[in-house]
Amino acid sequence: MKQHLWKDQAACLNSETNIYFDKYEDHEGSRKDVDAFCKQCPVKKTCFANGVSGKEWGVWGGVYLENGEISREFNKHKTKQDWYETWQSLTME
DSSP states (O other), rough: HHHHHHHHTTTTSOOOOGTTTTTHHHOOGGGHHHHHHHOOTTHHHHHHHHHHHTTEEETTTTEEEEEEOHHHHHHOOOOOHHHHHHHHHHHHH
């Protein structure tokens, strides 16, 4: 999939992007909603891969990254089951 085309298929295409960055950091209560939204996205694998390879910040594929690495602080709300499902959807499906 070409780099720019995957973004056109993203579930978040027309949403307020701040919910994946500052609002995700500032409002812990909304994190599970964002995670659930990303879980349903058809391009979450590509999104996550681009976040990691581009050393990005914010939510990419349902995982909050800091400089392309998984943030312990902003992902601590995830349970072991959440991580299992997230990781499986990003690597196995």
